[in-house]
Amino acid sequence: MIIDLRSDTVTKPTPGMLDAMMSAEVGDDVYKEDPTVNALEERLANMFGKPKALFFPTGTMANQTALKLHTNPGDQVICDSNAHIYHYEGGGASFNSGISCKLLDGHRGMFTAEQVIEAINPPDFYHSPLTALVEVENTANRGGGSCWDFEELKRIRTICNDHSLGYHLDGARIWNALVAKPETARDYGQIFDTVSVCLSKGLGCPIGSVLIGDEDIMQNAMRVRKILGGGMRQVGYVAAAGLYALDHHLLRLKEDHQKAKDIEQMLSGLDSVKTVEPVETNIVIFELLDKKNDGKFINLLADKGIRLSSMGSGKLRIVTHMDYSDAMHDKFLTILKSM
Numbered sequence: 001m002i003i004d005l006r007s008d009t010v011t012k013p014t015p016g017m018l019d020a021m022m023s024a025e026v027g028d029d030v031y032k033e034d035p036t037v038n039a040l041e042e043r044l045a046n047m048f049g050k051p052k053a054l055f056f057p058t059g060t061m062a063n064q065t066a067l068k069l070h071t072n073p074g075d076q077v078i079c080d081s082n083a084h085i086y087h088y089e090g091g092g093a094s095f096n097s098g099i100s101c102k103l104l105d106g107h108r109g110m111f112t113a114e115q116v117i118e119a120i121n122p123p124d125f126y127h128s129p130l131t132a133l134v135e136v137e138n139t140a141n142r143g144g145g146s147c148w149d150f151e152e153l154k155r156i157r158t159i160c161n162d163h164s165l166g167y168h169l170d171g172a173r174i175w176n177a178l179v180a181k182p183e184t185a186r187d188y189g190q191i192f193d194t195v196s197v198c199l200s201k202g203l204g205c206p207i208g209s210v211l212i213g214d215e216d217i218m219q220n221a222m223r224v225r226k227i228l229g230g231g232m233r234q235v236g237y238v239a240a241a242g243l244y245a246l247d248h249h250l251l252r253l254k255e256d257h258q259k260a261k262d263i264e265q266m267l268s269g270l271d272s273v274k275t276v277e278p279v280e281t282n283i284v285i286f287e288l289l290d291k292k293n294d295g296k297f298i299n300l301l302a303d304k305g306i307r308l309s310s311m312g313s314g315k316l317r318i319v320t321h322m323d324y325s326d327a328m329h330d331k332f333l334t335i336l337k338s339m
C-alpha cells in the first residue's frame with residue numbers, strides 16, 4: 001500500500017465521478033457551446049455571487065490570466081513572499097504580463113493591510129513601478145494551509161478602493177477555507193474582483209480550474225485564455241467532474257482536516273520533530289530537530305511506502321486528501337508512533 005501525502009493533487013476520479021464524466025453532454029467550448037462547461041461556469045459564478053466565470057485547464061493559467069487582466073507591462077503586483085504566483089508559476093508574472101512582484105514578508109503566507117499600504121508605490125513617482133494589484137492566497141499553500149482572517153481581507157479591500165488597485169484571490173484551496181471558517185463563497189465574491197479556484201486539489205477532479213469575476217475585468221478573459229493556449233473544445237467531459245465534485249466532495253473536506261490534526265498531534269510528540277505549524281486545514285508543515293536529517297526521514301518513510309515532500313529550508317510537508325483513506329491514516333499514525 002503506497003500512502004501518498006505529497007499533495008492533494010494525487011487523487012484519482014471516483015467511479016461516481018467517472019460516470020458523471022462519461023455521460024456528460026458536450027459541445028465546442030471555444031464557441032461557448034459546451035452545455036456542461038457553461039453549467040459549471042454558471043454554478044460557480046452564482047456560488048461566488050459574480051456575473052462571470054471561465055473554465056481553465058490549470059490554476060496556474062487562471063491566475064496568470066487574472067494577472068494579465070489586472071495589469072499592464074511594467075506594473076507591479078503586491079503579494080506575499082510565499083505566494084504561488086511568485087514561487088510556482090514558472091516566472092509567469094514576468095513572462096506573460098511583464099510585471100514584477102512586490103514581496104511582503106508575511107506570517108504563514110498572510111500579510112496585513114498596513115503592509116499593503118507601505119508597499120504601494122506613489123502613482124506620480126514615475127521612477128518606481130506602478131502598483132496595480134494586490135494578490136492574496138487562501139488557504140495559503142506555503143503558509144501551511146493557513147486561513148486568512150476575513151476582517152483583514154476586508155481592510156485590504158478598502159485600501160484597494162482608496163488606491164484604485166485590483167484585488168485577486170488565489171483560491172486554489174478556498175474550499176478548505178470555506179469548510180474551516182464561517183465565511184461563504186459569496187462573502188469572498190463580494191470583496192474580491194477576481195477569484196481563481198482549483199477543482200483538481202481537495203475536490204478530487206483530474207483537471208480543472210475556474211476564474212470568477214466581475215463583468216468589466218472578465219471582458220478579455222476569453223482572449224487571454226486563448227492566447228495562453230487554454231481554449232478547449234469538448235471539455236464538458238472534464239467540467240462534469242467539477243459539477244460532480246461540488247455536489248459530493250465539498251463537505252467531506254472536514255475529514256481531511258481532522259486527519260491533518262491527528263498527524264499534527266502525533267508529530268508534536270516525536271523526539272525528532274522540532275516544531276509543527278498549527279494545522280488549520282489539510283496541510284501539515286513541520287521541521288525536524290536536525291535539519292540535516294530531512295532526506296533520511298523522507299527515505300525512512302519511503303521504505304515503508306509513505307511519501308511526503310520537502311519544502312526546502314528544513315521544512316517537510318504532508319497534505320491529506322480524498323484518496324488518503326481511514327486505513328491508510330491508521331497505518332501512517334502507527335508508523336509515525338514507532339519512529
Ligand SMILES: *Cc1c(COP(=O)(O)O)cnc(C)c1O
Nearest residue numbers: 058059060061084137141170172
Ligand atoms: C495548486 C495551486 C495553484 C494552481 O496550480 P496548477 O497546478 O496549475 O493547477 C494555484 N495556487 C495555489 C496556491 C496552488 O496551491
